[in-house]
Amino acid sequence: MPVQTEAVGKSYPPVLYAVGREKVREYAHAVGESDPVYLDVEAARAAGHADVVAPPMFCVVYSAMAVAPGIFDPDVGINFAAMLHGGQEFHWGPLVIAGDEITTQATVKEISERDGRGYYVFESVSKNQDGETVCTGTWTNIVRGV
Amino acid sequence: MTDFTVGSELPVVRVTPDKFVTLRYAGASGDYNPIHVDEGFARQVGLPGRILHGLWTMAQVARAQTEAAGRPQRLRSLRVQFRGMGLPEHELVVRSTVRESSGGVAWVDTVAEQDGQQIIRNATAEIALT
Incomplete structure (x- = not known):
């Protein structure tokens, strides 16, 4: 069954995420970060930040x-049971700091088929409360046996 | 700051994820896919047990770059391919080599290996040097 490509270009509703200090610390601990700018408010302030800094990969959380x-969109038609996370790309802008409010919008960037595999690529654009783009993500999911 | 001239190797990051890291990462990230948190489910779908989140492993690759660069804002971009699966309680080794450096930006090729297998490969980090 060929992949359906009609959903390319489709956007999803923006999601607002409020970055909390303890969430940043929980994330930093879970991935083994030890830089005090992620964990200690005083260290973050001494380094010139208003509050703790989110590690770059915290972008996943927001x-x-x-x-x-x-x-999960039926228009995209991913067979979730056969899906693998094939690749990931992030580009970062200004740092995200506890207290920031981040709005992310996702779009279907590409749907294609090669060698019996479906490639479903999504793009996410995340902006802070000042309208600055803090992160752009490209999420590649591969579905076997399409 | 680490030497980012072409051909330099950045400090190798070695970390052995403990048995419950996938549970803590699920809580921290919100990704509760049962292949990461449910031992019985993971085995039922043919996996050796709960597997690491790919994005946790990618976070180790990112950490190797930011620790070498000295500041998180120097990591401008990171692109990875996931292959195979990562397992708790097996040492993960992140190796990084500077491929190109020009205009105040270094391009670093990086891989993450477990038991000699690359579970992240063809990865490139972009590091601002100034």
């Missing part, structure tokens, strides 16, 4: 919720 509706 942007994945915006991408999820696309993965």
